[in-house]
Amino acid sequence: MKQAREYPQVKVSKKAEHAIIKGHPWVYFNEITEAQPFENGELVDVVSQKGSYLGTGFANENSKIRVRLISRNANDKFDEAFFERRLRHAIDYRKTVMGDDFSNCRLIFGEADSFPGLTVDRFGDILVAQVLSLGIEKRKKMLFELLAKIFAQDNQPIRGIYELEGMEQYKGFFPLEGYPIPDSTETTITENGITYAVDFENGQKTGFFLDQKYNRFAVAKLSRGKRVLDCFTHTGSFGLNA
Numbered sequence: 001m002k003q004a005r006e007y008p009q010v011k012v013s014k015k016a017e018h019a020i021i022k023g024h025p026w027v028y029f030n031e032i033t034e035a036q037p038f039e040n041g042e043l044v045d046v047v048s049q050k051g052s053y054l055g056t057g058f059a060n061e062n063s064k065i066r067v068r069l070i071s072r073n074a075n076d077k078f079d080e081a082f083f084e085r086r087l088r089h090a091i092d093y094r095k096t097v098m099g100d101d102f103s104n105c106r107l108i109f110g111e112a113d114s115f116p117g118l119t120v121d122r123f124g125d126i127l128v129a130q131v132l133s134l135g136i137e138k139r140k141k142m143l144f145e146l147l148a149k150i151f152a153q154d155n156q157p158i159r160g161i162y163e164l165e166g167m168e169q170y171k172g173f174f175p176l177e178g179y180p181i182p183d184s185t186e187t188t189i190t191e192n193g194i195t196y197a198v199d200f201e202n203g204q205k206t207g208f209f210l211d212q213k214y215n216r217f218a219v220a221k222l223s224r225g226k227r228v229l230d231c232f233t234h235t236g237s238f239g240l241n242a
Contacts, residue, residue, distance in 0.1 A: 005074075007045045007056060008036035010067060017048045020055055020069065025111045027057070027067035041134035043070075043078060058116065058135025068116035068133055083139070084146050086114055091150060104189045106210055107147075120147065121206040123187050123198055125159045128206040129174070131166035144174050162200055171201065192217050194240050208235060216241040 012020070016031035027046055038044050044059040046067055056076070057069035076082060090113040098105045107127070108120035117133025118140075127147060131137050144161050151158050160182045161174045173181045185201035191213055200207030216237055223242040230239035 005045050005053075007043050008038040008059075010035045010038070010044045010046050010059065011049060011051075012046055012054070014049060016046075017054060020046065020072070025057075025069045025114075025116060026065045027069070029061075029064050029066045032066055041138045043135075058133060060134045063134075068111070068135060070114050070116065070135075080142060080146070083143060084150070087143070087146055088150060089113075090115075101191070101213065104191055104210055105213075115143075118143070119206070121208075121210055123189050123200060123207065125157065126182070126187050126200065127158055127161045128164065128200045129161055130164040130206065137166070140174075145176065148176050148179065164206060191237075192220065192241055194237070196235065196237065203235075209237070212237070 010027065010032055011034040012027055013031045013033055016027055020027070033049070035044075038059045038061075040060045040062060041058060043056055044067060045056050046054045046069065048054055053074045055069040055072040056074075056078070057067040057071075059067050070078070087108070090108055093113075094105055094107055095102050103122065103124055105122055106119070107122050108115050108118050108129075110116060110119055115136060117131060118136045119130045119132075121128045129140075129144065131140050136143070140163075147161065148158055158179075160179060161176060162172070162185065163174050164171050175181070186197060186199050189196055189198055189208070191210075196208065198207045219238050220241040228239070228242040230236075230242065233239055
Protein backbone atom coordinates (compact mmCIF):
# COMPACT_ATOMS: atom_id res chain seq x y z
CA MET A 1 0.00 0.00 0.00
CA LYS A 2 1.40 3.39 -1.03
CA GLN A 3 2.21 5.87 1.71
CA ALA A 4 -0.08 8.91 1.62
CA ARG A 5 1.57 12.11 0.35
CA GLU A 6 1.31 15.25 2.47
CA TYR A 7 1.00 17.71 -0.41
CA PRO A 8 -2.08 18.73 -2.42
CA GLN A 9 -2.26 17.22 -5.89
CA VAL A 10 -2.34 19.06 -9.18
CA LYS A 11 -3.34 16.94 -12.18
CA VAL A 12 -1.93 18.01 -15.54
CA SER A 13 -2.60 17.37 -19.21
CA LYS A 14 -0.80 14.81 -21.36
CA LYS A 15 1.15 17.63 -23.02
CA ALA A 16 2.41 18.88 -19.65
CA GLU A 17 3.23 15.33 -18.55
CA HIS A 18 5.42 14.79 -21.61
CA ALA A 19 7.16 18.14 -21.09
CA ILE A 20 7.93 17.36 -17.43
CA ILE A 21 9.29 13.92 -18.29
CA LYS A 22 11.61 15.59 -20.80
CA GLY A 23 12.85 17.99 -18.12
CA HIS A 24 10.68 21.10 -18.38
CA PRO A 25 10.50 22.70 -14.90
CA TRP A 26 7.21 24.61 -15.24
CA VAL A 27 3.50 23.82 -15.31
CA TYR A 28 1.35 26.55 -16.88
CA PHE A 29 -2.12 27.45 -15.63
CA ASN A 30 -3.84 26.11 -18.76
CA GLU A 31 -2.13 22.72 -18.42
CA ILE A 32 -3.89 21.92 -15.15
CA THR A 33 -7.05 19.80 -15.43
CA GLU A 34 -7.76 19.31 -11.71
CA ALA A 35 -6.30 20.76 -8.52
CA GLN A 36 -6.82 20.23 -4.83
CA PRO A 37 -6.84 23.42 -2.72
CA PHE A 38 -3.34 24.72 -2.04
CA GLU A 39 -1.66 27.70 -0.39
CA ASN A 40 0.22 30.04 -2.68
CA GLY A 41 3.97 29.63 -2.34
CA GLU A 42 3.70 26.16 -0.84
CA LEU A 43 4.46 22.74 -2.28
CA VAL A 44 2.14 20.62 -4.41
CA ASP A 45 2.55 17.24 -6.08
CA VAL A 46 2.10 17.21 -9.85
CA VAL A 47 0.48 14.04 -11.16
CA SER A 48 -0.51 12.65 -14.55
CA GLN A 49 -4.06 12.02 -15.75
CA LYS A 50 -3.68 8.48 -14.40
CA GLY A 51 -2.43 9.74 -11.05
CA SER A 52 1.25 8.89 -11.51
CA TYR A 53 3.69 11.10 -9.61
CA LEU A 54 5.57 13.54 -11.88
CA GLY A 55 7.20 15.95 -9.45
CA THR A 56 6.83 18.44 -6.61
CA GLY A 57 7.02 22.19 -6.85
CA PHE A 58 5.98 25.62 -5.61
CA ALA A 59 2.43 26.59 -6.59
CA ASN A 60 1.02 30.07 -7.10
CA GLU A 61 -2.44 30.71 -8.51
CA ASN A 62 -1.50 34.35 -9.21
CA SER A 63 1.10 33.33 -11.78
CA LYS A 64 0.61 31.93 -15.27
CA ILE A 65 3.44 29.59 -14.33
CA ARG A 66 1.21 27.79 -11.86
CA VAL A 67 3.82 25.29 -10.56
CA ARG A 68 7.62 25.59 -10.53
CA LEU A 69 9.12 22.15 -10.00
CA ILE A 70 11.97 21.61 -7.56
CA SER A 71 12.12 17.79 -7.58
CA ARG A 72 11.00 14.71 -9.47
CA ASN A 73 12.01 12.34 -6.68
CA ALA A 74 9.03 11.10 -4.65
CA ASN A 75 11.39 10.19 -1.79
CA ASP A 76 12.66 13.74 -1.24
CA LYS A 77 11.82 15.43 2.06
CA PHE A 78 11.74 19.18 1.63
CA ASP A 79 13.30 20.16 4.94
CA GLU A 80 16.25 22.44 5.65
CA ALA A 81 18.70 19.60 5.02
CA PHE A 82 17.27 19.17 1.51
CA PHE A 83 17.84 22.82 0.62
CA GLU A 84 21.31 22.82 2.17
CA ARG A 85 22.30 19.84 0.00
CA ARG A 86 20.99 21.66 -3.05
CA LEU A 87 22.95 24.82 -2.23
CA ARG A 88 26.14 22.88 -1.57
CA HIS A 89 25.74 21.01 -4.85
CA ALA A 90 25.36 24.26 -6.80
CA ILE A 91 28.34 25.86 -5.05
CA ASP A 92 30.55 22.80 -5.53
CA TYR A 93 29.63 22.78 -9.21
CA ARG A 94 30.70 26.43 -9.57
CA LYS A 95 33.97 25.65 -7.85
CA THR A 96 34.59 22.90 -10.40
CA VAL A 97 33.74 24.87 -13.54
CA MET A 98 35.05 28.29 -12.44
CA GLY A 99 38.31 27.21 -10.81
CA ASP A 100 40.32 30.29 -9.85
CA ASP A 101 37.39 32.49 -10.91
CA PHE A 102 35.08 31.14 -8.20
CA SER A 103 35.44 34.38 -6.22
CA ASN A 104 33.36 36.23 -8.85
CA CYS A 105 30.63 34.20 -10.49
CA ARG A 106 26.94 33.31 -10.59
CA LEU A 107 26.40 30.89 -7.71
CA ILE A 108 22.70 30.10 -8.11
CA PHE A 109 21.05 30.26 -11.50
CA GLY A 110 17.34 29.70 -10.93
CA GLU A 111 15.80 26.63 -12.51
CA ALA A 112 19.21 25.39 -13.70
CA ASP A 113 20.04 24.70 -10.03
CA SER A 114 16.46 23.70 -9.08
CA PHE A 115 15.90 26.99 -7.24
CA PRO A 116 13.14 28.49 -9.41
CA GLY A 117 13.12 32.27 -9.29
CA LEU A 118 16.39 32.64 -7.34
CA THR A 119 19.54 34.28 -8.67
CA VAL A 120 22.65 34.70 -6.51
CA ASP A 121 25.85 36.31 -7.78
CA ARG A 122 29.10 36.37 -5.86
CA PHE A 123 31.31 39.45 -5.78
CA GLY A 124 34.10 38.33 -3.47
CA ASP A 125 32.72 38.49 0.07
CA ILE A 126 29.40 40.03 -1.00
CA LEU A 127 26.49 37.99 -2.38
CA VAL A 128 23.80 39.72 -4.43
CA ALA A 129 20.45 37.96 -4.62
CA GLN A 130 17.19 38.43 -6.48
CA VAL A 131 14.02 36.48 -5.65
CA LEU A 132 11.30 36.22 -8.29
CA SER A 133 9.07 33.40 -7.07
CA LEU A 134 6.78 33.22 -4.04
CA GLY A 135 7.98 29.77 -2.99
CA ILE A 136 11.56 31.04 -2.69
CA GLU A 137 10.38 34.30 -1.11
CA LYS A 138 8.80 32.34 1.75
CA ARG A 139 12.07 30.44 2.30
CA LYS A 140 14.67 33.11 1.59
CA LYS A 141 15.61 33.64 5.24
CA MET A 142 16.50 29.96 5.55
CA LEU A 143 18.33 29.95 2.20
CA PHE A 144 20.34 33.12 2.90
CA GLU A 145 21.35 31.87 6.34
CA LEU A 146 22.42 28.57 4.81
CA LEU A 147 24.54 30.38 2.21
CA ALA A 148 26.30 32.34 4.96
CA LYS A 149 26.85 29.11 6.93
CA ILE A 150 28.28 27.25 3.92
CA PHE A 151 30.80 29.99 3.11
CA ALA A 152 31.82 30.35 6.76
CA GLN A 153 32.45 26.61 7.00
CA ASP A 154 34.50 26.84 3.79
CA ASN A 155 36.73 29.51 5.38
CA GLN A 156 35.46 32.08 2.90
CA PRO A 157 33.11 34.12 5.13
CA ILE A 158 30.89 36.67 3.43
CA ARG A 159 30.24 40.20 4.69
CA GLY A 160 26.62 40.32 3.63
CA ILE A 161 23.84 39.41 1.20
CA TYR A 162 22.39 42.30 -0.76
CA GLU A 163 18.85 41.74 -1.96
CA LEU A 164 17.61 43.37 -5.16
CA GLU A 165 14.01 44.23 -5.96
CA GLY A 166 12.10 41.00 -6.40
CA MET A 167 8.67 39.95 -5.16
CA GLU A 168 8.61 43.16 -3.11
CA GLN A 169 9.69 46.65 -4.19
CA TYR A 170 12.67 46.61 -1.86
CA LYS A 171 16.43 46.46 -2.01
CA GLY A 172 19.00 46.41 0.72
CA PHE A 173 21.19 44.14 2.81
CA PHE A 174 19.35 41.16 4.25
CA PRO A 175 19.65 41.15 8.08
CA LEU A 176 21.77 38.07 8.79
CA GLU A 177 22.04 37.25 12.48
CA GLY A 178 25.58 37.84 13.70
CA TYR A 179 26.59 39.80 10.59
CA PRO A 180 26.90 43.62 10.78
CA ILE A 181 25.30 45.45 7.86
CA PRO A 182 28.06 46.55 5.42
CA ASP A 183 28.36 50.31 5.12
CA SER A 184 28.72 50.38 1.32
CA THR A 185 26.99 48.97 -1.74
CA GLU A 186 30.18 49.09 -3.78
CA THR A 187 32.93 46.52 -3.96
CA THR A 188 36.01 45.77 -6.05
CA ILE A 189 36.59 42.66 -8.14
CA THR A 190 39.35 41.46 -10.44
CA GLU A 191 38.48 39.56 -13.62
CA ASN A 192 40.82 38.61 -16.45
CA GLY A 193 43.48 40.71 -14.74
CA ILE A 194 41.30 43.86 -14.81
CA THR A 195 40.06 45.53 -11.63
CA TYR A 196 36.50 46.89 -11.55
CA ALA A 197 34.56 48.94 -9.04
CA VAL A 198 31.10 47.33 -8.90
CA ASP A 199 28.01 49.20 -7.69
CA PHE A 200 25.63 46.33 -7.01
CA GLU A 201 22.86 48.65 -5.79
CA ASN A 202 22.62 50.89 -8.85
CA GLY A 203 24.37 48.84 -11.52
CA GLN A 204 22.66 46.84 -14.26
CA LYS A 205 21.04 43.62 -12.98
CA THR A 206 23.16 42.50 -10.00
CA GLY A 207 25.83 45.11 -10.70
CA PHE A 208 28.02 43.41 -13.30
CA PHE A 209 27.47 40.80 -16.01
CA LEU A 210 29.54 38.02 -14.46
CA ASP A 211 28.30 35.50 -17.01
CA GLN A 212 30.16 37.34 -19.80
CA LYS A 213 33.63 36.70 -18.36
CA TYR A 214 34.75 34.21 -20.99
CA ASN A 215 33.26 36.25 -23.84
CA ARG A 216 35.31 39.21 -22.64
CA PHE A 217 38.38 36.99 -22.49
CA ALA A 218 37.69 35.86 -26.08
CA VAL A 219 37.46 39.50 -27.21
CA ALA A 220 40.84 40.17 -25.59
CA LYS A 221 42.44 37.41 -27.67
CA LEU A 222 40.65 38.35 -30.91
CA SER A 223 41.55 42.04 -30.64
CA ARG A 224 45.21 41.62 -29.78
CA GLY A 225 47.29 43.90 -32.04
CA LYS A 226 44.18 45.44 -33.64
CA ARG A 227 42.34 48.75 -33.36
CA VAL A 228 38.90 48.21 -31.83
CA LEU A 229 35.78 50.38 -31.97
CA ASP A 230 33.52 49.79 -28.94
CA CYS A 231 30.08 51.26 -29.72
CA PHE A 232 28.08 49.57 -27.00
CA THR A 233 29.97 50.20 -23.76
CA HIS A 234 28.02 49.64 -20.53
CA THR A 235 30.64 49.15 -17.84
CA GLY A 236 33.45 49.31 -20.40
CA SER A 237 34.40 45.72 -19.64
CA PHE A 238 34.64 44.54 -23.27
CA GLY A 239 36.61 47.62 -24.25
CA LEU A 240 38.97 47.19 -21.32
CA ASN A 241 39.59 43.55 -22.26
CA ALA A 242 40.27 44.62 -25.84
